[in-house]
Amino acid sequence: MGSLGEVDHGKEMFHGHGHSDPVVDELNRLQNLLREKERELGHAYSEIKGLKVTEALKDKAIAELSKELKKQDEKMRSLEKQLEQKNLEVKRLNNERKEALSAQFAAEATLRRIHSSQKDEESVPFDAIIAPLESDIRKYRHEIAVLQDDKKALERHLKLKEVALVEAGNILRSALERALIVEDVQNQNIELKKQMEIYHEENKLLEKANRQKVLEVEKLTHTINELEESILATGEVANAVHFYQNQATMLNEEKRTLERELARAKVYVNRVASTTANEWKNDSEKLMPVKRWLEERRHLQGEIQRLRDKITIAEKSSKIEAQLNDKLKRRLKSLEDDMRNETSNSSTKEINKQATPRRSTSQPKQHKTMRVLPQPYSHEAIDRRRPISQPRASVAGKVLKQPNSETKPIEKIRVVKRFDSPRARTVSSKGECLVKNQLWASKGKMDVVAGKENKVQNPNSKTCLIVSHPQGHIETKVFDGNDEYGIQSSEHHEDVENERNGDSSSDESSP
Numbered sequence: 489m490g491s492l493g494e495v496d497h498g499k500e501m502f503h504g505h506g507h508s509d510p511v512v513d514e515l516n517r518l519q520n521l522l523r524e525k526e527r528e529l530g531h532a533y534s535e536i537k538g539l540k541v542t543e544a545l546k547d548k549a550i551a552e553l554s555k556e557l558k559k560q561d562e563k564m565r566s567l568e569k570q571l572e573q574k575n576l577e578v579k580r581l582n583n584e585r586k587e588a589l590s591a592q593f594a595a596e597a598t599l600r601r602i603h604s605s606q607k608d609e610e611s612v613p614f615d616a617i618i619a620p621l622e623s624d625i626r627k628y629r630h631e632i633a634v635l636q637d638d639k640k641a642l643e644r645h646l647k648l649k650e651v652a653l654v655e656a657g658n659i660l661r662s663a664l665e666r667a668l669i670v671e672d673v674q675n676q677n678i679e680l681k682k683q684m685e686i687y688h689e690e691n692k693l694l695e696k697a698n699r700q701k702v703l704e705v706e707k708l709t710h711t712i713n714e715l716e717e718s719i720l721a722t723g724e725v726a727n728a729v730h731f732y733q734n735q736a737t738m739l740n741e742e743k744r745t746l747e748r749e750l751a752r753a754k755v756y757v758n759r760v761a762s763t764t765a766n767e768w769k770n771d772s773e774k775l776m777p778v779k780r781w782l783e784e785r786r787h788l789q790g791e792i793q794r795l796r797d798k799i800t801i802a803e804k805s806s807k808i809e810a811q812l813n814d815k816l817k818r819r820l821k822s823l824e825d826d827m828r829n830e831t832s833n834s835s836t837k838e839i840n841k842q843a844t845p846r847r848s849t850s851q852p853k854q855h856k857t858m859r860v861l862p863q864p865y866s867h868e869a870i871d872r873r874r875p876i877s878q879p880r881a882s883v884a885g886k887v888l889k890q891p892n893s894e895t896k897p898i899e900k901i902r903v904v905k906r907f908d909s910p911r912a913r914t915v916s917s918k919g920e921c922l923v924k925n926q927l928w929a930s931k932g933k934m935d936v937v938a939g940k941e942n943k944v945q946n947p948n949s950k951t952c953l954i955v956s957h958p959q960g961h962i963e964t965k966v967f968d969g970n971d972e973y974g975i976q977s978s979e980h981h982e983d984v985e986n987e988r989n990g991d992s993s994s995d996e997s998s999p
Contacts, residue, residue: 522694532683574638592625707835
């Protein structure tokens with residue numbers, strides 16, 4: 489059929505992009521339904537042809553049976569006429585027999601009278617009188633035997649006629665059954681014709697639906713191409729952000745390794761100095777550096793506590809990331825549903841536009857507005873609205889997240905604004921994509937909720953936020969339970985560590 493080619497063409501176009509869409513599944517289902525209906529129609533046509541052939545054969549058989557019935561009826565009528573004639577002959581013979589018997593009785597009576605009269609008087613001899621009567625009796629007996637033979641033959645003929653009548657009744661019953669079967673077949677043919685008409689109407693409706701689906705598929709392919717282009721643009725920006733974040737993490741790791749090596753070298757120098765100082769002293773003057781040992785112990789305990797806090801915060805952040813991933817998946821599903829609804833709404837709007845008349849030129853044109861979900865506020869706008877003394881509590885949930893993680897929309901925005909690349913300029917000039925804004929808004933909300941939970945669980949705990957700058961120095965923000973924070977640079981940390989190492993070396997050298 490013509491619609492199947494269009495459906496195959498739309499299916500090939502849609503498979504070319506490599507997307508799995510329920511529209512394709514529905515088209516496949518409709519195509520399979522069409523094929524099944526065509527197969528059913530073919531089976532129905534073959535059944536109708538077979539039934540027509542059987543009807544023709546049954547008509548021929550009925551005609552032959554009707555001819556045979558007519559012949560049997562004629563034979564029956566002729567046999568009935570013969571039976572009537574034979575019955576009349578039998579009645580006539582019975583009457584003659586009765587007459588002969590009455591004549592015989594009369595002759596016997598006369599013989600008795602004659603015999604009684606012969607005793608008294610001499611008369612004609614007895615043999616002369618009996619001889620003609622005996623000859624008559626023999627004739628009548630012969631006729632009676634012939635009539636009995638005829639009667640037996642008639643009885644046999646009647647039995648044969650009864651058997652023929654039974655056979656004719658059976659033939660009539662079979663003919664009636666065949667006629668009923670023919671009527672049932674005709675009724676089935678009428679029902680099949682009605683079903684064929686219904687199937688033709690369904691095929692027409694399915695062809696119309698397939699054409700509409702093909703048009704919808706073409707529109708969806710255009711929208712998918714546009715979405716792919718926008719996704720590619722956002723993907724390039726995200727790749728650039730990930731690249732710069734990876735570079736920053738590498739630099740931070742190198743700096744940390746260098747700081748660790750410096751601290752180890754200082755400790756080694758202090759130990760060497762203490763050992764050399766103790767070598768010049770006597771055994772009685774050597775003392776254990778208790779103060780240094782206590783400070784090192786306090787320092788190690790503080791580091792252990794800090795690592796425990798980091799582990800708890802990392803566990804909380806992992807839980808929050810899992811919740812974020814779940815919410816992002818749900819959000820993507822809802823966005824797909826919104827896109828499908830928008831396509832259906834756009835088709836209805838086009839139909840309504842075709843139905844409504846055009847506006848006059850005197851009326852001002854209204855700007856077209858897309859039905860889009862309300863854009864949530866970005867993190868920078870929220871931070872600007874809040875006063876400086878009360879920062880967001882969501883910062884506490886972002887302490888130990890990896891720099892290349894996908895749950896840091898604020899740092900991504902800062903990196904895009906910081907590096908003056910042409911891609912970043914084009915993205916900032918054109919504006920961010922609607923899907924990206926909605927995803928980042930959901931992440932920001934989850935971060936705020938995570939920060940509030942951390943604040944409720946540990947109201948007096950202090951959290952720190954490490955912020956890297958392109959100039960090379962690092963700032964750490966320390967938050968109290970009352971959302972008050974202080975900024976410390978990496979240089980300040982280095983000075984503090986140097987002072988601590990100097991104190992430890994002086995303590996070691998003092999004894």
